[in-house]
Amino acid sequence: MIGIVDYRMGNLFSVSKALERLGANYLISADKKELLNTDALILPGVGSFRDAMDRLPVDTIKEFAETGKPLLGICLGMQLLFETSEENGLTKGLGLLPGSVRRFPGQTKDGGSYKVPHMGWNRLNFVKPSPLLENLKEDYVYFVHSYYVDASNSDVLIAKADYHEQVAAVVGKDHIFGMQFHPEKSSQLGMALLSNFLKMAVEREAVR
Template sequence: MIGIVDYGMGNLFSVSKALERLGAEYFISTDKGELLAADALLLPGVGSFRDAMERLPVETVKEFAASGKPLLGICLGMQLLFEESEENGPTKGLGLLPGSVRRFPGKTADGQTYKVPHMGWNRLEFVQTSPLLKNLEEDYVYFVHSYYLDAENSDVLLAKVNYHEQVSAVVGRDNIFGMQFHPEKSSKLGMALLANFLQLVEERKAVR
């Protein structure tokens, strides 16, 4: 059973509908006991990093992560997995993965301006192997964000895109994973990524 963390700032409808299309059983909850009992957690997110950290059941998420069961952050939910963000002033994140979240400057090194937020379809470039990317081919996914993870040299970087800056698009280490884009809105590749996450969950259940 997949638990979706409800802290008032997530695309709960679109994420839950994606799970339904994949035939996955899920629940949406704020209850600590229910969330900790889940086989995996999804941490969606839309909005401000600071507001999210104020509303998020931080200790519950950290305790779940420490259990070794799979945790997937989506969009803002991915950013929350990291150490800090500069959005609305420096704010500490969950610190489950190393890295900092920065705002797109909106201007290139040679002075050319570009649109912020980053919105639209970009092609993933796979950086290293991962169960999340197993048997998949590089393709386009859908982004909507003004802040990006600065993790160019990090061993957690699984896939990236370029939007004037290197954008960490898929991240992961051990049981913690994240996707900066919206997989539930990213056509075939997005759904395949979610399916791989669900397969990872099933494999872990089998060896528990």
Template sequence: MIGVVDYGMGNLFSVSQALKRLEVPYFISEEPTELAKADGLILPGVGAFKDAMVLLNESGLADFIHEYVKTGKPLLGICLGMQLLFEESEEGGFSKGLGLLPGRVVRFPGKSGSEGLYKVPHMGWNRLEWVNPSPITKELEEDYAYFVHSFYVQTDNEEILIGKSSYYEEVPAVVGRENIYGMQFHPEKSSKLGVKLLTNFTKLI
């Protein structure tokens, strides 16, 4: 059973529909006591990093997520949910993240509509390139995924980099260490590749 973390800033409908199509049992909850019963967690996210961390901290979900991953059960962060796994972000001013993975979240230096600079947000299909082997990419060929984001992760730790993409800057697209995983793009909107990635995650549970 997968628990989807509801902290007020997740695209719950999109994720739940994807899990329904995979015929994977799941539930959505904001209660740590209920989420603790899940065999694996998905942390979705849409919006600003700083706002999300305020909600996670005030609700006690941040502390809960730290305790949950210590059990060895898998956790998957999607889009903003992936960024929240890292140490800090400059979005909306400096803010600490969950600190489960090493790195910081920074804004693409391009500016929307400015001549000579690329558009931000990064929106559209970009090809993934596998970097390090992982159970989450098992039997998966490199393909395209659908991105919508203005901020991306910078990390010096190559070991956590499972897959990367490029949008003028190198973009960590799939990350992971032990039982913690993240995807910068929307797997539920990324055609066969996204479906297979979600399937592989459920197989870890």
């Protein structure tokens, strides 16, 4: 069973429909007991970092992370996994991964300007092996975000994309993962990434 955290800011519909297409059993819940009993947890997110932290069941997510079961943050949900964000003033995140969330400046080093938010299809560039990338090839995925994780000096970077800055697109450490883009809206590669995440949950349950 896959748990989707409901804190009234997640893109619950598209994530749940993607899991249905993959044949996964899931529940959408804010209940601590229900979420802790799932085999893997997905933390979706749309909106402001600070508002999300105010609404998030922080203790539940941190307790789940300590179980060793797979945890995946999507878009804002990925950013929440990190230590801080500068959105609407410096705000502490969950601190499950090292790194900070910064706003795209909208200006290049040579003085040119570019659009913020970063919206559209960008190619993933794989950085290091991960169970999420197993048997996959680099392709395009769909981004919508004004803030990005600065993980350039971190060992959590699994795949990146370039949008005037190095965007941490897929991150992970041990059993905790994040995707800055929307895998549920990213065609074949996005669904394959979600499938690999589900596979990790199944394999972990099988060896228990």
